[in-house]
Amino acid sequence: MDQNLLEPIPDISFGEVIYQQLLKKLKHQPALIDGHSGEKITYSELLKKSCWLSEALINSGYGSNVVIAISSKNSLEYFQPVIASLFIGAIIVPLNPDYTNTELNHVLEIFKPKIIFCSPDILHKFMKKKEEMNFIEKIILIDTDESAIGAESLKNFIGGHINGSEKFSVFHTVDTKNQIAFLLCSSGTTGLPKGVMVTHHNLNTVFIQFRDSRIYEQDVTSICVPPFYHAYGLFSTLMGILTSGPTVFLRRFEGKVFLKSIEDYKVNRMYLVPPLLLYLDDCPFLKDYDLSSISEAICAAAPLKESTERTIKERLNLKVIKQAYGLTESTYVAIFNQNDGKEWKPGSCGKILPYMQLAVMDRDTGEFLEPNKTGEICIKGDMIMKGYYDNPKATQNAFTDNGWFLTGDEGYYDEEGYVYITDRIKELLKYKGYQVAPAELEGVLLTHEDIVDCAVIGVPDDKAGELPLAFVVKKKGALLHASDVQNFVQAELSSPKWLRGGVVFLDEIPKSAIGKTPKKQLRCLLENNVVSIENIYKRRELLK
Numbered sequence: 001m002d003q004n005l006l007e008p009i010p011d012i013s014f015g016e017v018i019y020q021q022l023l024k025k026l027k028h029q030p031a032l033i034d035g036h037s038g039e040k041i042t043y044s045e046l047l048k049k050s051c052w053l054s055e056a057l058i059n060s061g062y063g064s065n066v067v068i069a070i071s072s073k074n075s076l077e078y079f080q081p082v083i084a085s086l087f088i089g090a091i092i093v094p095l096n097p098d099y100t101n102t103e104l105n106h107v108l109e110i111f112k113p114k115i116i117f118c119s120p121d122i123l124h125k126f127m128k129k130k131e132e133m134n135f136i137e138k139i140i141l142i143d144t145d146e147s148a149i150g151a152e153s154l155k156n157f158i159g160g161h162i163n164g165s166e167k168f169s170v171f172h173t174v175d176t177k178n179q180i181a182f183l184l185c186s187s188g189t190t191g192l193p194k195g196v197m198v199t200h201h202n203l204n205t206v207f208i209q210f211r212d213s214r215i216y217e218q219d220v221t222s223i224c225v226p227p228f229y230h231a232y233g234l235f236s237t238l239m240g241i242l243t244s245g246p247t248v249f250l251r252r253f254e255g256k257v258f259l260k261s262i263e264d265y266k267v268n269r270m271y272l273v274p275p276l277l278l279y280l281d282d283c284p285f286l287k288d289y290d291l292s293s294i295s296e297a298i299c300a301a302a303p304l305k306e307s308t309e310r311t312i313k314e315r316l317n318l319k320v321i322k323q324a325y326g327l328t329e330s331t332y333v334a335i336f337n338q339n340d341g342k343e344w345k346p347g348s349c350g351k352i353l354p355y356m357q358l359a360v361m362d363r364d365t366g367e368f369l370e371p372n373k374t375g376e377i378c379i380k381g382d383m384i385m386k387g388y389y390d391n392p393k394a395t396q397n398a399f400t401d402n403g404w405f406l407t408g409d410e411g412y413y414d415e416e417g418y419v420y421i422t423d424r425i426k427e428l429l430k431y432k433g434y435q436v437a438p439a440e441l442e443g444v445l446l447t448h449e450d451i452v453d454c455a456v457i458g459v460p461d462d463k464a465g466e467l468p469l470a471f472v473v474k475k476k477g478a479l480l481h482a483s484d485v486q487n488f489v490q491a492e493l494s495s496p497k498w499l500r501g502g503v504v505f506l507d508e509i510p511k512s513a514i515g516k517t518p519k520k521q522l523r524c525l526l527e528n529n530v531v532s533i534e535n536i537y538k539r540r541e542l543l544k
């Protein structure tokens with residue numbers, strides 16, 4: 001696509017972009033629909049409530065650059081704190097509501113939010129954190145009208161801090177390329193979660209792409225299954241609200257609710273991850289629902305096998321399944337199968353999007369490669385993050401000297417510019433689209449009093465992508481079983497990081513001359529059946 005044909009990227013705050021877009025929308029058209037309850041919030045309600053909340057925040061002494069966290073399952077009220085924060089120039093931190101105490105401690109110490117919006121079911125987690133961490137000043141409950149000891153409801157907070165005026169003004173001029181809008185959790189290429197700094201300029205770029213019909217279908221009703229705390233679910237929904245029609249969301253995935261929502265609301269676009277497409281392929285009651293309204297299926301967050309893509313395309317009678325590739329560090333998808341009339345290419349995640357550049361680098365020589373040569377995928381452009389929050393070393397390591405972001409993924413592009421991802425260089429594994437850093441799991445395992453060494457790898461799984469598996473060396477004389485190890489991790493870390501692949505006990509973990517663990521050697525032990533896997537998870541429990 002000729003990038004000159006797109007509009008210029010707005011040089012105003014993303015909050016102002018949102019405000020202008022919501023003013024243009026049909027007031028009584030639903031912006032969000034809860035697929036479980038059928039409840040809706042219209043565009044006019046979303047704008048009005050977000051304006052009220054931003055006024056309440058300002059009147060409470062919170063303004064530009066204050067860090068505000070939100071932790072909740074998908075809900076009708078989720079985007080009110082998000083939009084209100086963008087209106088006043090605050091920085092939003094979406095947090096996984098399933099984070100354990102260990103994970104919360106880590107991310108809260110990085111971001112130090114002053115306000116936390118959360119749902120009632122996890123209030124106890126943040127009340128405990130507020131007692132332990134003096135930077136947390138206020139907790140506000142969403143999805144309830146009832147306040148609690150130490151926290152007030154969103155409704156009460158707004159009611160107690162606004163003057164009832166319908167007038168609204170925001171948007172001081174900002175340096176869009178440096179002003180942070182979101183801090184998102186990502187493990188980068190390795191290690192514990194880091195804070196990805198997404199700027200107003202990054203988001204304005206995605207906005208311009210979303211409203212170009214040569215990239216995304218326009219005026220559609222969408223359904224979004226990924227969680228809002230994940231960049232994919234967050235920005236798919238937010239950009240859909242701004243540039244298209246209603247978005248149906250699910251609080252949790254339930255097959256029949258998902259299919260009935262498509263039928264009832266005549267959904268045109270689906271935002272999915274590979275395990276959900278596999279679910280549709282195996283679903284025995286798919287034929288009981290009218291899915292003929294679907295024109296576009298976007299699949300991201302993990303690779304989709306070409307064979308799977310073909311069978312699901314045929315079963316759903318789709319013209320194409322649009323694979324997409326992106327990272328938290330690229331704000332949203334950077335490589336996408338666009339509406340350019342070209343022939344569908346199974347297995348490809350598409351072409352690099354406008355305002356972005358792509359190169360494939362030989363990791364040994366640092367040279368850029370020609371078409372059909374495999375190397376590390378490198379990207380640069382207006383969607384790439386500002387860097388990792390308060391972590392200049394990690395930021396430096398993520399880029400080449402001339403500004404290319406190192407994705408840690410291996411692949412190539414063909415003569416027409418279509419990109420194919422072939423392998424992962426970085427140590428991250430993907431469970432159902434969620435990033436899992438082996439280094440984080442290994443760090444937790446080493447806190448167990450009976451474990452002296454360990455290594456974690458991902459084992460392939462058709463349904464989930466990869467399952468975490470741990471190689472463990474016991475302390476001499478310790479009576480340690482696989483169940484002990486798996487239950488320990490389950491208590492310390494959230495569900496995607498559980499050792500569903502199992503546990504292998506070794507006398508020692510192999511090391512290289514410089515002390516690193518050659519994980520390919522560990523994979524060979526599994527592939528050649530040299531070791532046995534112990535696992536408490538039964539097959540039916542693996543993918544919960």
